[in-house]
Structure formats: structure tokens, C-alpha cells
Amino acid sequence: MWTKTSCLSAAILLAAGGAQMAHADAQLLKKTCGSCHSETDNQLSRISGQRKSPEGWMMTIVRMQHQHGLQVSVEDRRAIVQFLADTQGLAPAEAAPFRYALEKDPNHVETFEEPMASMCARCHTGARVGLQRRTADEWLIHMDFHVGNYPTIEYQALGRDREWYKIAREEIAPYLAAAYPLETSEWDSWQEAEKVPVAGDWIVITELPGVGEAYGRLSVSGDASPYQVAGTLMSADGQGRSVSGTMNLYTGYEWRATLDIDGQDYRQVLAVSEDGTTLAGRQFQRDHDSLGGSLRGVRADQPGVMLGTVPSAVPAGSATVQVVGSGLDGLSASNGSASANTYGAAVALETEGNGFVTLSTDAGEAKVAYYTTIDGIAVDPAFTIARIGGGSEVGPEAVPAHFRAIGLWNGPDGAPGTEDDVRIGRVNAEWTVTNLHEHAAKMEDAGYAGQIDDTGIFTPAVAGPNAERPFSTNNAGELTVVADAMGQSGSATLIVTVQRFIDPPIR
Known part of the structure; x- marks a missing residue:
């Protein structure tokens, strides 16, 4: 269990070791990128004028490899992405509106106003733009980059109905510089905020394609990326599925895990809350990212938190419902009896007809439906x-x-x-x-x-x-x-x- 004292001690140790690692990774960045990006006042040209998500920085480095012949090992590339995401990433509030793109949500439908909808979101998601922050000069250069990298952009079917380059420089670049600037109060606040160590036990609720609703307990161990993740996910029928793998934590909250769940490879793209007590995002099959579902989690030591129930609804009669959460020793139910367990609490129900069972803790209430008929x-x-x-x-x-x-x-x-x-x-x-x-x-x-x-x-x-x-x-x-x-x-x-x-x- 993480107490305030243990969190503070861990933070001090991480800060001491983290400073050495950060210096080493800064030197690695200069060594890897400095031959093309000039250095002024200890900052590298172009790179210093941008902030991005971990995926955004990875895409940039891979493009440097493919288009400019950058030679970098997989290990060094990972270290550079970690360093850039930690020092030039996005604050939780900045990434929040566009998490659907990071999570590869197959069902999200974007809506952006003109002219950005036609100028940017015709060729890629608008979220790809929103997941970046740049100086005004960098946004202008980015318009030039599009023409240089895609020289037919004004002559393609989706661009020749307008003076793309003129609109891009005179309208889009200033708009983006105002909407997504490099310097923001959100980023300043997040850099100054104390980061809670991510190691420990987490209770989660999710779903597994072909299996259905599921819940479980994940244990995270380690002092820095890559962390080790192990645990069990339970389906509604009570069958357990083992979980093992690794997780990288970027920017102090961006959780990226690669897991084996009962022999199937999965990815988790999650965000840790700013206070370090909850998780939210999406889990999906690594080879088929359209197959997955939302995942929410809470630290196992939090008092009276209910994430949901598995199943989410039950046929009337005798049934057992798992209330997924933490600190549910005192859970009461308007029907049936509740008993705490490692995933929250199990409630044995005896119901008739259609209705709801109310679940209560000192911290709040939740409901689970039982049914004989549906409309x-x-x-x-x-x-x-x-x-x-x-x-x-x-x-x-x-x-x-x-x-x-x-x-x-x-x-x-x-x-x-x-x-x-x-x-x-x-x-x-x-x-x-x-x-x-x-x-x-x-x-x-x-x-x-x-x-x-x-x-x-x-x-x-x-x-x-x-x-x-x-x-x-x-x-x-x-x-x-x-x-x-x-x-x-x-x-x-x-x-x-x-x-x-x-x-x-x-x-």
C-alpha cells in the first residue's frame, strides 16, 4: 500500500535517479539528432519548438529514419521517445479531448469546424493536429513541410478546390498557433505537479472480445519504464485469465502496456489520473485494434470506489454479481448479501420481475439491473x-x-x-x-x-x-x-x- 510517506520517499529517490537519467537521455538526443538539428542555448532547432504525445514523437523519429537515413537502435529510440515525452509532452488536460485517436477507438466520429475540417482533417484525423503543440514559427514551417513532403497536395482531388498553400499559411497556421501554442498554463502546471509512483495494485474493469465483460487485478512493479505487469482477469462466468507483460509510463501519466492475456497479445493505451488514483482508456488486441473495449481502474487501496458490475445486468432469479472496485468491505445492497473479495465485493441476488438493486458505500451509490423482459x-x-x-x-x-x-x-x-x-x-x-x-x-x-x-x-x-x-x-x-x-x-x-x-x- 502506498502511503503519503512512502510516496514522498519514492519521489525523492526517483528524482535523484531521474535527474541522472534525464541528463544521459539529453546527451543521447544531442548525439542522435544534433548532426542535422543545430544547437543554440542548449536547445536543438525544430525539436525545441514542439511538444507531442509519445506516439507523435515516435512517428517523427521513424520518419527521420525512413526519409533522412537516421541511424538509431531500437533501445536508443525508445529512450529518446521517453525523454521527449517526459520533457516536451502534453499535459493531461491537453491530450484529453483527443484520446480517442491514441486509443484507436474504431467508433469515434470526429467533428471539426471549417476551415480545419477540410484543410487538415480530410487526409488524417483532426486529433493528429490537436495532439501537438508548436511555436507560431513551427506551425508555419509545418505548412511548408506538407507541401515539401506531399508536393501534389494542391492538385489532389481533396485539395484542388482551394488555394491550399495560401490558406494554410495565412489562415490555418495562425489559427493553430493560437489554439495549440507551445507554451500553456496546463503544461507549466503539470511539469510542476508531484507525480505519484505508478507501482502497486490496480483493480480494473474491461471487456475481452469473444468473452465479454471482465474484471481483474493488475500488479505493477518497478521504479521506471519498462515496468512489469502481472495479474488476472476474470470473466462473468468466473474463469480466470492470466496477464503478464510490460508497461512504459510517459509524461508521468501516459500508460502504454504490451500484455499477454491468456495467450493473446494486447495493448493498453491508458491515462493515469493527475492524483495517481485511477486509470482510464482502452485495451485492444495487438493485431486487431478494432477488437477491444474501454478499461477503467482504481488503486486497490482507495476507499469505497465502485467501477461497475460484471455482469452489467442479470436475468431475474438467483445470480451473483461482482461489484468491481476497491475498499468495498462495507458495501450494502438493497437486495441480497454482499461479501468483500480481492476484486471488490460479490453480491448474491434473489430477484423477481424487472428492477434495480442499489449498491451503497459511504462514498456513494450504484445500481445493477435485473430483468425478466426487455422493451x-x-x-x-x-x-x-x-x-x-x-x-x-x-x-x-x-x-x-x-x-x-x-x-x-x-x-x-x-x-x-x-x-x-x-x-x-x-x-x-x-x-x-x-x-x-x-x-x-x-x-x-x-x-x-x-x-x-x-x-x-x-x-x-x-x-x-x-x-x-x-x-x-x-x-x-x-x-x-x-x-x-x-x-x-x-x-x-x-x-x-x-x-x-x-x-x-x-x-
């Missing part, structure tokens, strides 16, 4: 894309999509499909795909684009021309995904599109 189903996400793939040694693999069925009750107005509908939680469903519209039916998209399994995972078909289809077109298609459960049905839209051949860490 409807919402399919999450309501809209997403998948990508055909495979079929060759060089092409990208298929990108699957993951759907969940959420049970609904009509709200106080008694009408379905209105704002007061109550989402009760995950329900088991039967999954099918149909053609989205008349043209999709004519092209037989549902027969060619891919298949969905009984866990809601859609696997797209192989890429490439298909002689069985009109015009020998590929296996892309437009589909309706249908979930049926307990006499109710819900649907979502799925676009199965072509491959993504260039897939950088920040899209």
Missing part, C-alpha cells in the same frame, strides 16, 4: 466500419468489427425509442447481417462481405477481385447488423470498405 435492444456501435483484407503476402489483414447488444426499457413516457429509455446493460443476442439497401441487395453484399459470429464479432471477407460478383468487384459492402433477444430486435449500420495500407500510430 427493446440498442446495438453498439450504431455505426462503424470494417475492412476487407488478407489474400496476399503484402496486403493488410482484414479489420473486424465488434458489436454489443444492450437491453432497453421504455422510460417514464412508456414509448420506445425516446430520450428517456433506460439502458439496462449487456444482453445475450443472436446476430445476423442483411443488406443495408436496395443496391446492396442487388450486389448481394450480405453474401460476400463477411460473417458475424455469436459473440457479435464481424469478420470481413478476403480482399481482391471476386469473379463471382458483378464487374468482378471486391468484397466490400453495406450491411445492417441485427441483434435478436427475448423477442426484441435492434440494428446497426456497418460499412465494409477497402484496406488501409498506411496505418500510423496516430491516424
Whole structure:
């Protein structure tokens, strides 16, 4: 358990060792980059005028390798990314609006105002811009970089409808310099803030593709990156899955873990709260980042914190619900009996009909639904894309999509499909795909684009021309995904599109 005294002692030790490491990494940066970037007042040109996320710095270094012949070992590259992210990163508040891009959330739909939407977010996410901070001069140079690196930018289909370069320099660069400046109060405050050591035990709630809702306990050990991570994740049926791997902590809060979970490789892209007590982000399969789910965590020594329940809703009758959290020794339930355990507390229920069980601690309340009937189903996400793939040694693999069925009750107005509908939680469903519209039916998209399994995972078909289809077109298609459960049905839209051949860490 981390006490204030132990945190302070650890912080002092880390500060002493960290100063030596920081000096060594600063020298490594100069040695690696100084032959091209001139040094003035102990600062390297171009580099000193920017701040980025860990992924942003990694992309920059890899570009230097590919386009300018930079020679750097994997170990040194990691050390430089660590140093730059720690000293020229983003404050938690600066990164927060754009975390969906770092977490590779496949279902987030961006909205940016003009002219940035057309000038920047046509070719890459707007988040890629928002995850940088630069001086006004650097933003101007960045406009020139685009023309130099992509000389046809004003003649491409998405650029020739405007004077791209003129607008970029006269409108976009000044806008970005004001919206995303190098010097900010958020970064100054974060640099001065005391960083809480990340080592210790964390209680987490998440989901595993093909398995469902899950919870567990992760133990982090070590004094600096890479930390060691070990633990267990439990599914709703009580089956445990071992977790092991490593985690790098950047900028004092950016958690990046590579884990083996029961033989499957996973990545975690999480943010530690500024007070060091909670975690939030996304966990996904390393080879298929579209397959994953949100992850939230809390330090195991925090009092009275409830993250959620597994399952999120239960059929009426006899059931055991795991209340996931920390410090739940005093948990009480409006129905059934609660007993604390290593993941929070288990509650044994005996229920009838439809309703909620209220869970209470001194720190607050939460509810879990029980049901005999439902009034409807919402399919999450309501809209997403998948990508055909495979079929060759060089092409990208298929990108699957993951759907969940959420049970609904009509709200106080008694009408379905209105704002007061109550989402009760995950329900088991039967999954099918149909053609989205008349043209999709004519092209037989549902027969060619891919298949969905009984866990809601859609696997797209192989890429490439298909002689069985009109015009020998590929296996892309437009589909309706249908979930049926307990006499109710819900649907979502799925676009199965072509491959993504260039897939950088920040899209």
C-alpha cells in the first residue's frame, strides 16, 4: 500500500535517479539528432519548438529514419521517445479531448469546424493536429513541410478546390498557433505537479472480445519504464485469465502496456489520473485494434470506489454479481448479501420481475439491473466500419468489427425509442447481417462481405477481385447488423470498405 510517506520517499529517490537519467537521455538526443538539428542555448532547432504525445514523437523519429537515413537502435529510440515525452509532452488536460485517436477507438466520429475540417482533417484525423503543440514559427514551417513532403497536395482531388498553400499559411497556421501554442498554463502546471509512483495494485474493469465483460487485478512493479505487469482477469462466468507483460509510463501519466492475456497479445493505451488514483482508456488486441473495449481502474487501496458490475445486468432469479472496485468491505445492497473479495465485493441476488438493486458505500451509490423482459435492444456501435483484407503476402489483414447488444426499457413516457429509455446493460443476442439497401441487395453484399459470429464479432471477407460478383468487384459492402433477444430486435449500420495500407500510430 502506498502511503503519503512512502510516496514522498519514492519521489525523492526517483528524482535523484531521474535527474541522472534525464541528463544521459539529453546527451543521447544531442548525439542522435544534433548532426542535422543545430544547437543554440542548449536547445536543438525544430525539436525545441514542439511538444507531442509519445506516439507523435515516435512517428517523427521513424520518419527521420525512413526519409533522412537516421541511424538509431531500437533501445536508443525508445529512450529518446521517453525523454521527449517526459520533457516536451502534453499535459493531461491537453491530450484529453483527443484520446480517442491514441486509443484507436474504431467508433469515434470526429467533428471539426471549417476551415480545419477540410484543410487538415480530410487526409488524417483532426486529433493528429490537436495532439501537438508548436511555436507560431513551427506551425508555419509545418505548412511548408506538407507541401515539401506531399508536393501534389494542391492538385489532389481533396485539395484542388482551394488555394491550399495560401490558406494554410495565412489562415490555418495562425489559427493553430493560437489554439495549440507551445507554451500553456496546463503544461507549466503539470511539469510542476508531484507525480505519484505508478507501482502497486490496480483493480480494473474491461471487456475481452469473444468473452465479454471482465474484471481483474493488475500488479505493477518497478521504479521506471519498462515496468512489469502481472495479474488476472476474470470473466462473468468466473474463469480466470492470466496477464503478464510490460508497461512504459510517459509524461508521468501516459500508460502504454504490451500484455499477454491468456495467450493473446494486447495493448493498453491508458491515462493515469493527475492524483495517481485511477486509470482510464482502452485495451485492444495487438493485431486487431478494432477488437477491444474501454478499461477503467482504481488503486486497490482507495476507499469505497465502485467501477461497475460484471455482469452489467442479470436475468431475474438467483445470480451473483461482482461489484468491481476497491475498499468495498462495507458495501450494502438493497437486495441480497454482499461479501468483500480481492476484486471488490460479490453480491448474491434473489430477484423477481424487472428492477434495480442499489449498491451503497459511504462514498456513494450504484445500481445493477435485473430483468425478466426487455422493451427493446440498442446495438453498439450504431455505426462503424470494417475492412476487407488478407489474400496476399503484402496486403493488410482484414479489420473486424465488434458489436454489443444492450437491453432497453421504455422510460417514464412508456414509448420506445425516446430520450428517456433506460439502458439496462449487456444482453445475450443472436446476430445476423442483411443488406443495408436496395443496391446492396442487388450486389448481394450480405453474401460476400463477411460473417458475424455469436459473440457479435464481424469478420470481413478476403480482399481482391471476386469473379463471382458483378464487374468482378471486391468484397466490400453495406450491411445492417441485427441483434435478436427475448423477442426484441435492434440494428446497426456497418460499412465494409477497402484496406488501409498506411496505418500510423496516430491516424
